[in-house]
Amino acid sequence: MTEPLPFEPSSLPAAPRPRRVGLAVAVVVLGLLTLGAGLVWNFLYRPNVPATVEGPAYLYIRRGVGLSAVLDSLRRPELLARPGDFARVARWWGFGTPAHPVQPGRYTLSAGLGNLALLRLLESGRQDTLAFTLKPFHYLPQLPRQAGRQLSLDTAQLHRLLTDNAYLMRRYGLDTATVRTLFIPGTLRLFWPTPAAAFLDSVAARHRRFWNPRRLAEADSLKMSPVQVAVLASIVQRETAQPTDKPLIAGVYLNRLRRGQPLQADPTLLWPLHGLGTRKRVLNVDKKVDSPYNTYRHKGLPPGPITTPYPQALDAVLRPVHHNFVFFCARPDGSGFSDFSETFAQHKAFARRFQHHLDSLKIKR
Structure with missing residues (x-):
């Protein structure tokens, strides 16, 4: 004998229609996918480098540093709008590992760069050059100090090369006294991290161009x-x-x-x-x-x-x-010009006039 049901079939709620359930699930899944895609886009592609009135910003990465040092530099004001987002993407990417090493250099952070584009730039090592201004110097030890202020350069190695007579003769045909003739003050385009030997070669190339x-x-x-x-x-x-x-x-x-x-x-x-x-x-x-x-x-x-x-x-x-002049003497007017003469008698007259001017200045003091 069949057991009676504990409820009347007519009291059960109507079963939902399969079509409506599938549509609801699809809407939810689509929403989740859209939300996920939006989050991924924000993290990877949303512009993170802001525009500044001063123009493009620059990121300097020294040799031998890791991800932490790069992130510390990027936390400086106005370099990134959301440095925390870049840090998350960089760690996810594995930036700073042997597979994705940190490349030293000076990098231009163009306005509108997203995190992924910035990562690819830093990993590629596509740094830009800077204008290095070589100023006159009198003594060799002054040069490494000057270069070290503008470039990421091993100043001790540069000093060793400049005092290595055999190296200078072999490479440039100059010795430790004449090597200073290699340096012609002016502007050179160099990478910010420049090896000492490459720096000297760049200077020598400019010297060759001058001596046409x-x-x-x-x-x-x-x-x-x-x-x-x-x-x-x-x-x-x-x-x-x-x-x-x-x-x-x-x-x-x-x-x-x-x-x-x-x-x-x-x-x-x-x-x-x-x-x-x-x-x-x-x-x-x-x-x-x-x-x-x-x-x-x-x-x-x-x-x-x-x-x-x-x-x-x-x-x-x-x-x-x-x-035919063989003498010259500074003019006493402080102009920086000189008086020129052919004879010693003329020169002595100019020199007395200049000395008289100096004596008068001492009296006024």
Whole structure:
């Protein structure tokens, strides 16, 4: 005998229609997928580098650093709008691991970059160059300090290379005294992390570009090598800042060289005393210093430059004003110009006038 049901069939709720259930599930799934896609898009592609009124920002990554150091740099104000989002994506990506190593360099953070694009940029190592300004320097130890302020460079290694006579001769045909002629002040385009040897090679490449066939021919017409031109140009540069006086002073020194006279250039006396850039005047006692740079005691050019001459000073020696002057003296008006003379008597008259001006200044003080 069949057991009676505990309820009447008519009391059961109507079963839902399968079509409506499937539609509801599809809507929920679609919503979840849309939400997930939106989150993924936000994390990967939503712009994270804001625009600034100063222009593009730069991220500097030193050699040997890991993800933590990169993230610390990116937390600086105005580099990223949401540094936390980038950190999550970077860790998910595995940035900083052997499979995705950190590449050193200076990177331009263009406005509108998303996290994924930024990661791909940093991982690729596609850094940009910067304008390195090489300024004149008098002594070799000054160069590594100057380069280290603008570049990520091993300054100790650069110093070792500059003092390695065998390396300099083999690589550039110069020694520790003449290597300073390799450096022509101006702007070079370099990568921010630059090895010391690559830095010197870049400097040498600029030197080769400067010494084109025309300038080499001009040096040859003076019976001088590029090194000799640079040594004399370094003296001319220290004697005056007036562009029009440079070729005139170059002509004076060339006349002395042709006549076999000592150059008697005051700036060369200060170089071995490490007084260039710190002392304004030369004393009589300085003329007694026993040094190959003492052009009062030794004829001809000193063994190396006393500073790194600008292209204008080099060209002043290559294209001097032809005259018969063998003396010059600074004018007492403080203009920076000089008075030129052919005879010692004329020169003494100019020198007395200049000394009288100095004496009057002392009295006023």
